[in-house]
Amino acid sequence: DTHARSFEELSSSREARYTCAKFRGDVEEWIRPDLWTKEQWTVALYVTLLLVSSTGERLIFKMAVDSMAPFRAVLLLLILFTSMIIHAAIAIGKRVIYKDSVVSNVFPHKKLFFMGLFDSISFSGLVISATGVSPTMTVILMHANTPLIVLGSRYIFPDRQYSATQKIGVAWIFVALLIGVSRPLLDVFGLLPRSGLSSPSATFSSAVSSLVYVCSAAMQGLGALYKEKCIIDFAQPADVHIMSCWLFFYQLLFALLGFPILYVLQGISSDWVGYPITSFSENFWDGLYCWLGQDPDPESSSYDTAHTSCRVLFWLIISYVISTVIVLQCIDKVLATNNRVLGRSMAAAVLTSFLGAWIYANTFSSNIQNPTIGVADFVSILVLLTGMEVFGRDPDPDPELVTSFSPSRA
Secondary structure: OHHHHHHHHHHHHHHHHHHHHHHHHHHHHHHOHHHOOHHHHHHHHHHHHHHHHHHHHHHHHHHHHHHOHHHHHHHHHHHHHHHHHHHHHHHHHHHHHHHHHOOOOOOOHHHHHHHHHHHHHHHHHHHHHHHHOOHHHHHHHHHHHHHHHHHHHHHHOOOOOOOHHHHHHHHHHHHHHHHHHHHHHHHHOOOOOOOOOOOHHHHHHHHHHHHHHHHHHHHHHHHHHHHHHHHHHHOOOOOHHHHHHHHHHHHHHHHHHOHHHHHHHHHHHOOOOOOOHHHHHHHHHHHHHHHOOOOOOOOOOOOOOOOOOOOOHHHHHHHHHHHHHHHHHHHHHHHHHOHHHHHHHHHHHHHHHHHHHHHHHHHOHHHOOOOOOOHHHHHHHHHHHHHHHHHOOOOOOOOOOOOOOOOOOO
């Protein structure tokens, strides 16, 4: 027994030394730029772009929603329309540049139709509810899709197995979400001071908005699983930008059909006040004028225009869509070059997005319906980053998808 224990202690000691040496080697590999290879410089470039574009995406989304608060249903249509146009332009540009080398397999439109249905519901919920959610919480609660992806994978992909470490990471992420949602809920019951919220009705609206936001983010996870299942079943290379163009077309179609409902649902952030059905047409046209930079008349409007700012909205929408395209491209490039750093890169992007949202909330608090940021926000982001770090320690069990565009593919 003594020899066995000594052998175990020696093995543990060797394993610990090996782990420390490996960690030290990994750190030294990245803290010495003078020793970097071309691959490492490429990864560093894409990670930097990922941090900047991801932070910009989250900030611009919240700024656009706050600036166009009375016209969020119109904002949704404008984002979807702009996304469709930009992806169509990219797809056409690739066909002009690469000509016959572009992937031409046609993805089934029936599946794109249902993908669009999933995405339109989830994204509509995010846009409509984001006004009543604090800027920092729009960053944190977006990660409600991760637990749903892991849980849903058990049923959609029975052979996919997440490690025990990844499950622990998901548990941390779930706790972070609970902390984030608990603050407005506790506020409703008067268990927290109401700093930054003017009335009990505003407190209730904030709680409802947070719940709708987190549920919409969770539904994005289910939509992502359905997309993945459809892409794997298709099992052929396809141009992701052509797919995205059609996907946004179907989302826009669903959003147009549901526009009257979305117009009424804008009331969740204002205690259902200010959006009478008689002002439906007025709201739509005022939203389009706002997109073109014309602020609504506060005296003649049927809704609250206190937080409306239309001067740069056109460019905000374009910048948001371009940011989302850059984020996806950077993730794809990092995965293709060195997937070991993706997890920590995403965590760093979340941290910079949180800090950017915190600065935005403190700088432009007069233009934000719910600028309140408390201790729960900082506790939640720390728990979330811990969960992301733990979850990213083991490789993702996801299979390789074949939708990435390559000009060399026929």
